Amino acid sequence: xxxxxxxxxxxxxxxxxxxxxxxxxxxxxxxxxxxxxxxxxxxxxxxxxxxxxxxxxxxxxxxxxxxxxxxxxxxxxxxxxxxxxxxxxxxxxxxxxxxxxxxxxxxxxxxxxxxxxxxxxxxxxxxxxxxxxxxxxxxxxxxxxxxxxxxxxxxxxxxxxxxxxxxxxxxxxxxxxxxxxxxxxxxxxxxxxxxxxxxxxxxxxx
Ligand code: PRP
Ligand code: URA
Numbered sequence: 205x206x207x208x209x210x211x212x213x214x215x216x217x218x219x220x221x222x223x224x225x226x227x228x229x230x231x232x233x234x235x236x237x238x239x240x241x242x243x244x245x246x247x248x249x250x251x252x253x254x255x256x257x258x259x260x261x262x263x264x265x266x267x268x269x270x271x272x273x274x275x276x277x278x279x280x281x282x283x284x285x286x287x288x289x290x291x292x293x294x295x296x297x298x299x300x301x302x303x304x305x306x307x308x309x310x311x312x313x314x315x316x317x318x319x320x321x322x323x324x325x326x327x328x329x330x331x332x333x334x335x336x337x338x339x340x341x342x343x344x345x346x347x348x349x350x351x352x353x354x355x356x357x358x359x360x361x362x363x364x365x366x367x368x369x370x371x372x373x374x375x376x377x378x379x380x381x382x383x384x385x386x387x388x389x390x391x392x393x394x395x396x397x398x399x400x401x402x403x404x405x406x407x408x409x410x
Contacts, residue, residue, distance in 0.1 A: 206368050206380040214241050218361065218383045222399045228408040235333060235406065236288030238361055238383055243289040243329070246357060246381050247273070250327060272296075272326040274353070278303055278344050279316060281402035282331040285359070289329070297323070301347055303340045310393040312339040317347060324352045333402040335363035335382070336395050338370030345375050357381060361402075364388055364395045 217234045220226055226234070253270035256263060273293050277283050279302040290296060302316030320326075330344055341358055348356060356378050358371060363382040366389055371380055386395050394400070404410040 206363070206372070206382065206385070208382050208385055209242050209245050210384070211241060211245070214238055214383050217241075221361075221405075222397065224400065226405075228405065231405050232284060235284040235361070235402075236286075236291075238288070239285035239331065239359070240288035240292055242359060242361075242381060242383060243292055246329065246359060247293070247327075271355075272323070274299060274320055274323050274326040274328045276301055276319065276328060276330050276344065276348060278330065278332040278340055281333050281406055284333065284402070284406040285331040285361075289331075297326075299323075299348075301344045303343055305336075305340055305393075307392075310337050310339065312343040314343060314347070319348065319351050324354060326353065326355065328353045328356045330356060330358045332359075333361040333406075334395060334398070335360040335367035335371070335380070336389055336393055337364075338367030338374075341367065342370055342374045345371070345378055362386055362395055362398055 217238045220234045221231050251270045252267040254265055255268045256265055273296040275286055275289055275296050276299045277286050297320045299319035303312045303314050306313050332341055335341055345356055358378055358380045361383045363385050386398055390396050
């Protein structure tokens, strides 16, 4: 399933990062803010358990989160979504997967992997601002699955129909969350209208 989280606050901030004149500092801030707002929606169905607390007035039964949350940003651009989500879920553990898309073949080339131990039952959010051909996200999900994770959600900011189709085909049980579904890819495999190269805009490398 693909969910488009087009809350006005998310869409407003997305407009800001699409604008080519937005500088690195403002791009970084808004990207984290969008990720936090999206996480608020995506975690709506997280399991809860009962707990007893002593308030200043009395003892009462209430609820707390029972699932562990693990964030897995796809390097580099996924890093730009981590702090925004950790602001809401500070106990989340963070794994990293490095994948560079080969600009000639558009194939994913994995170069780094460090995932948390014992995360079979965790609620895993794979983070990457861009879902273009879907090759990078699909390779990341496969790697995470191989380490035993079972509850995986893919969180991207902008997606192309090609990428959505690929994830739905290769990982039919993984829900996809986007701030926007764009028209498609250009001849270089970039999302149109998109926001350009997310990693370069986030880190100011071009
Ligand atoms: C970008 C983006 C995704 C990937 C999307 O990363 O952040 O990971 O491309 O393309 P795909 O869906 O066709 O695989 P890139 O490889 O440019 O690396 P970077 O984050 O280091 O800039
Ligand atoms: N990677 C990006 O950073 N942007 C795109 O539009 C496609 C892939």
